[in-house]
Amino acid sequence: xxxxxxxxxxxxxxxxxxxxxxxxxxxxxxxxxxxxxxxxxxxxxxxxxxxxxxxxxxxxxxxxxxxxxxxxxxxxxxxxxxxxxxxxxxxxxxxxxxxxxxxxxxxxxxxxxxxxxxxxxxxxxxxxxxxxxxxxxxxxxxxxxxxxxxxxxxxxxxxxxxxxxxxxxxxxxxxxxxxxxxxxxxxxxxxxxxxxxxxxxxxxxxxxxxxxxxxxxxxxxxxxxxxxxxxxxxxxxxxxxxxxxxxxxxxxxxxxxxxxxxxxxxxxxxxxxxxxxxxxxxxxxxxxxxxxxxxxxxxxxxxxxxxxxxxxxxxxxxxxxxxxxxxxxxxxxxxxxxxxxxxxxxxxxxxxxxxxxxxxxxxxxxxxxxxxxxxxxxxxxxxxxxxxxxxxxxxxxxxxxxxxx
Amino acid sequence: xxxxxxxxxxxxxxxxxxxxxxxxxxxxxxxxxxxxxxxxxxxxxxxxxxxxxxxxxxxxxxxxxxxxxxxxxxxxxxxxxxxxxxxxxxxxxxxxxxxxxxxxxxxxxxxxxxxxxxxxxxxxxxxxxxxxxxxxxxxxxxxxxxxxxxxxxxxxxxxxxxxxxxxxxxxxxxxxxxxxxxxxxxxxxxxxxxxxxxxxxxxxxxxxxxxxxxxxxxxxxxxxxxxxxxxxxxxxxxxxxxxxxxxxxxxxxxxxxxxxxxxxxxxxxxxxxxxxxxxxx
Numbered sequence: 008x009x010x011x012x013x014x015x016x017x018x019x020x021x022x023x024x025x026x027x028x029x030x031x032x033x034x035x036x037x038x039x040x041x042x043x044x045x046x047x048x049x050x051x052x053x054x055x056x057x058x059x060x061x062x063x064x065x066x067x068x069x070x071x072x073x074x075x076x077x078x079x080x081x082x083x084x085x086x087x088x089x090x091x092x093x094x095x096x097x098x099x100x101x102x103x104x105x106x107x108x109x110x111x112x113x114x115x116x117x118x119x120x121x122x123x124x125x126x127x128x129x130x131x132x133x134x135x136x137x138x139x140x141x142x143x144x145x146x147x148x149x150x151x152x153x154x155x156x157x158x159x160x161x162x163x164x165x166x167x168x169x170x171x172x173x174x175x176x177x178x179x180x181x182x183x184x185x186x187x188x189x190x191x192x193x194x195x196x197x198x199x200x201x202x203x204x205x206x207x208x209x210x211x212x213x214x215x216x217x218x219x220x221x222x223x224x225x226x227x228x229x230x231x232x233x234x235x236x237x238x239x240x241x242x243x244x245x246x247x248x249x250x251x252x253x254x255x256x257x258x259x260x261x262x263x264x265x266x267x268x269x270x271x272x273x274x275x276x277x278x279x280x281x282x283x284x285x286x287x288x289x290x291x292x293x294x295x296x297x298x299x300x301x302x303x304x305x306x307x308x309x310x311x312x313x314x315x316x317x318x319x320x321x322x323x324x325x326x327x328x329x330x331x332x333x334x335x336x337x338x339x340x341x342x343x344x345x346x347x348x349x350x351x352x353x354x355x356x357x358x359x360x361x362x363x364x365x366x367x368x369x370x371x372x373x374x375x376x377x378x379x380x381x382x383x384x385x386x387x388x389x390x391x392x393x394x395x396x397x398x399x400x401x402x403x404x405x406x407x408x409x410x411x412x
Numbered sequence: 413x414x415x416x417x418x419x420x421x422x423x424x425x426x427x428x429x430x431x432x433x434x435x436x437x438x439x440x441x442x443x444x445x446x447x448x449x450x451x452x453x454x455x456x457x458x459x460x461x462x463x464x465x466x467x468x469x470x471x472x473x474x475x476x477x478x479x480x481x482x483x484x485x486x487x488x489x490x491x492x493x494x495x496x497x498x499x500x501x502x503x504x505x506x507x508x509x510x511x512x513x514x515x516x517x518x519x520x521x522x523x524x525x526x527x528x529x530x531x532x533x534x535x536x537x538x539x540x541x542x543x544x545x546x547x548x549x550x551x552x553x554x555x556x557x558x559x560x561x562x563x564x565x566x567x568x569x570x571x572x573x574x575x576x577x578x579x580x581x582x583x584x585x586x587x588x589x590x591x592x593x594x595x596x597x598x599x600x601x602x603x604x605x606x607x608x609x610x611x612x613x614x615x616x617x618x619x620x621x622x623x624x625x626x627x628x629x630x631x632x633x634x635x636x637x638x639x640x641x642x643x644x645x646x647x648x649x650x651x652x653x654x655x656x657x658x659x660x661x662x663x664x665x666x667x668x669x670x671x672x673x674x675x676x677x678x679x680x681x682x683x684x685x686x687x688x689x690x691x692x693x
Contacts, residue, residue: 019596024510027503027504031526033544034560069543204428219436220433221679222440228624231643235646240439244455250459278439366535369536393531
């Protein structure tokens with residue numbers, strides 16, 4: 008804006024940004040610093056107190072700050088000190104990852120995915136060619152075929168289980184990644200199908216269905232309460248099993264079986280998240296000009312061709328950012344799993360349960376086990392992953408442009 | 413040219429819609445059914461009882477409203493969420509104004525920095541926040557919770573408002589400035605009223621982040637009953653063996669149904685007022 012220049016402009020800007028900067032410094036930057044510091048110490052429930060004579064502890068732990076010492080709780084227990092070796096907590100979480108066997112497993116899994124990346128690259132290159140194209144479907148089919156073959160030849164399940172044995176970090180992150188890989192595509196497909204149906208012309212009762220299908224979005228803001236309802240439905244004597252009993256069968260004990268419990272969490276979490284996709288796809292669909300479809304029909308295109316050649320490419324710009332951001336939120340999902348399974352079922356003490364996704368794991372480590380040292384090291388690793396994912400999503404969605412660009 | 417669907421496709425569409433609607437509505441409908449049943453009758457449902465209110469009673473509601481401190485919890489939640497909303501709107505509008513209307517060095521960096529820093533999950537910073545609030549003497553008090561919530565909404569709310577302000581043509585304000593307005597008053601008199609949809613959506617989402625939160629509330633104000641918030645209080649009711657599940661259901665219905673109604677009413681705004689691709693996922 009051309010109104011003010013120089014110092015006056017800067018003072019105005021700073022004044023308007025001051026509350027935000029202050030809040031970010033106190034509630035975001037400071038917790039990250041303290042967290043990172045604690046991740047190098049052995050703080051746990053037996054060593055909860057700071058040793059204020061250590062320079063960094065005295066600087067970072069609020070209990071050591073002169074103004075606040077009066078409010079400090081006088082707890083029992085020894086003070087925490089730096090871990091020896093300093094990366095001890097990280098070592099506990101993922102140290103075994105750097106053994107030859109684990110690294111080999113990692114490489115094998117990478118090799119299995121390589122044909123898919125190759126297919127992606129090759130088909131993009133093919134699309135730029137004008138003549139003598141190799142059909143994209145063929146390239147992808149070939150890539151998938153090789154990947155599946157490699158999956159069995161290299162015995163990937165064995166590699167995965169040997170990776171899972173390297174410690175909590177890989178186990179938890181792998182399970183969470185699996186959850187995201189299942190949950191996001193299903194959410195997208197359900198949202199797409201419903202949006203396509205709701206977008207068709209003269210469909211009697213459209214408004215009713217639109218409103219009804221939107222309901223879970225509203226409920227998702229009190230996710231923990233609705234998740235408890237889902238948990239009741241899938242209890243051993245819950246409603247689903249009562250339906251089984253009425254039909255004349257016995258339902259499984261859903262939440263005690265690792266795979267079924269995982270499935271229940273996925274179903275409940277899709278319930279919370281598909282309306283968002285449905286609404287964004289519906290918005291994108293409505294902006295596609297009808298003439299495109301009419302022209303395609305004149306050329307004899309069927310439903311499938313229209314979907315693949317017109318609909319999906321044209322909704323891509325709107326849906327891609329939504330998909331990336333949804334994946335990041337799905338990775339951090341907490342309430343659904345915590346309320347339905349509490350992270351369980353577990354196979355033994357000290358082993359993460361089948362639905363113990365990253366946030367559930369962190370919550371249990373911090374608030375139930377009080378293993379602050381390991382939990383904060385875990386937090387730092389997760390932060391790095393989320394940070395990179397967000398940078399990538401910014402590149403995909405190009406969201407930082409202002410009014411002037 | 414009108415395209416006509418074949419009857420078989422129409423039927424298929426309705427089958428999918430009906431199944432999806434059952435999936436969408438049944439959990440909520442079940443919560444309503446359970447809220448009208450006595451706790452021990454929930455484990456012996458017949459087919460009718462699973463879908464229709466066959467043994468409806470207001471007993472659960474009566475217990476929750478008059479014998480449990482549920483109304484106190486609700487008032488606490490309302491209070492905390494409302495103050496959070498107002499505080500975060502004030503803070504974010506001013507930041508979004510500066511970021512949208514002034515071109516300055518470091519602006520883009522600041523925006524990306526906000527986003528990057530917010531990737532540190534709130535749950536993980538909770539230890540530090542709890543410790544900080546303890547040191548400040550705000551642990552276990554609503555004021556501390558409000559501070560934490562407000563800080564938690566800032567990044568989304570600033571980004572969303574800034575994105576919407578960017579879509580309002582700056583020429584409107586420039587013409588007001590030719591008439592002698594300062595940039596600040598031009599913005600607040602002209603651009604802000606035009607940003608109502610975004611302000612409404614941001615306010616609702618800010619409110620909901622306090623209203624529906626579980627983790628922060630359960631850690632930062634754990635006890636006693638008089639200061640608890642509705643959601644964590646209901647959570648512990650649902651998981652306590654000695655309390656019938658119907659009590660929880662009736663409390664949950666009182667919290668969930670208005671929430672859903674607000675969202676349905678705001679349905680239209682969500683399409684226009686959200687500029688940041690994804691909020692909920």
